[in-house]
Amino acid sequence: MNDLIPEFDFARVFIAPWADGAQTFIWIALMGFFVAAACGLVGNYLILRRMALVGDAISHSVLPGIAIAFLLANSRSTPVMFLGALVAGILTTVIIEVIHKKSRVKQDAAIGIAFSTLFAIGVILISLYADKVDLDAECVLYGEIAFVPLAPHVQMFGLPLGPEPVVRMGFVAALTLLLIILFYKELLVSSFDPGLAASLGINAGVMHYALMSMLSVVVVSAFESVGAILVIAMLILPGATASLLSQRLPVVLLLSGVHGALSSLLGIHLSIWLECSMAAAMVVMGAALFVLAWVFSPGAGLLATWLSRRSKPVRLEAAPQPAYGR
């Protein structure tokens, strides 16, 4: 057997974790699912609004927000972190818009400027006050989901709930879902047709900043325990994969949740097999699911396109427009 890849042992990779370590792995799987679901839900709207890169930006620029919040409040409590991230997230959005609107610099370049600067400020702050800040840039970037079950467990009304990060993430995922259900039509119309939304009296700016705030909260609650790699990937992968499989928004939202659950579970098993980072394994499995959807999607997949092209040689995407009342 090749030495480079650990031997694949079905029992060790698939059975053992659930037989011996169910207590541990259930929390990792749940955490992965909550992160992917919350990120995926918000991410769908980022993709639809052509703002995928803004998600990337905000997930980096919350770092100084967390650091400053910590320095000011001298506390690592959840509300303080959320507040810091929220302010940093909104500030990033504002900076991007100001650079984009008030200079000749285009939006993608503005995004690059805003988040790299804020991230660098965060790194400086942390190294400057390293003795006072119980934060580690390394940990924020490569936080490890495998340690999640070790976090202190929390209780509610005397009932044991689970490790604190998992409970918090579950709450944030549920909140994201609730807000998307409540404001479904406002989000839909302002994403699809901002002009109509404005003429209906729906404030596009408010929707934009509300979405960015939600994104900041999702990012910061996921960040510390799972790292930036998983967060950034899960903002885009679930939505992108689901959009290949369906063209109905509610179905797309649901499918991105399924994608999150599958990448989380498959990622755990991949990382047990390869003895590698769990977050990275989850991302790789998420990407593998994307490739599967890309190839095999019944409507938009490479295979379906290839097959239909073979049967109907002149089927082109830009066919002449059909006549009225066809």
Added chain:
Amino acid sequence: MHDTAPALELHDLTVAYHKKPVLWGIDLEVPQGKLIGIVGPNGAGKSTLIKAVMGLLPISSGWVKVFGQPLKKSLQRIGYVPQRESVDWDFPVSVMDVVLMGRYGRLGLIKRPTKEDREVARACLEKVHMLPYANRQISNLSGGQQQRVFLARALAQESDLYFMDEPFSGVDAATESAIITLLHELRERGKTMLVVHHDLPTAREYFDMLILLNMRLVAFGPTSEVFTNELLQTTYGGRLTILSDVAEAVKEQRILR
């Protein structure tokens, strides 16, 4: 109480992009129940005018009244048909979803479209002969069909004053005549429509009144009065020689008919 108020009243409306005025001191009083064309050369500020009036663009000076009321109080009485190219037609929604958006203004926050809203949406789709497409994904539509979906959505808004941004651009002849029939029907029901249009020869046929625009208001009045060589010359500047040829050709065509 306000039933006799002008559908739209603008006073000294000025709009600027980056301190450069695009529209300058527009005064306008649009009566109710008319089908009005907004014509002028490219860059004359036709789209800017309707966007500014609806509050989608900031106004540098002047004011807007809709049915004698400030804009904010009359949002429900305004319907909008944006340019077809302004949205992403690959968006994961169906024809029905798009038409239902026309109902959102009446629903208010959080509330979902009801069965009645769906009935209204279906009726509006029927009016533009698009009901069989109700469950289609919008990316599978032709340009003319997309435009008719937008019109159905505007109908679903059940407004009294409509702003339409180039509804005739890039549609097939059949859709064009379907749209015109619809606009006439709306006019008979007392609705007022302001339509951005860039084709002069048809403008003369289609509209009761014309707004001739080139950054300033050149003229506003019944088509028969303002569709004159002199006023068009002022609106279009030197390029009119070609245009007057076209207009002449149309005139001849009419005689032949």
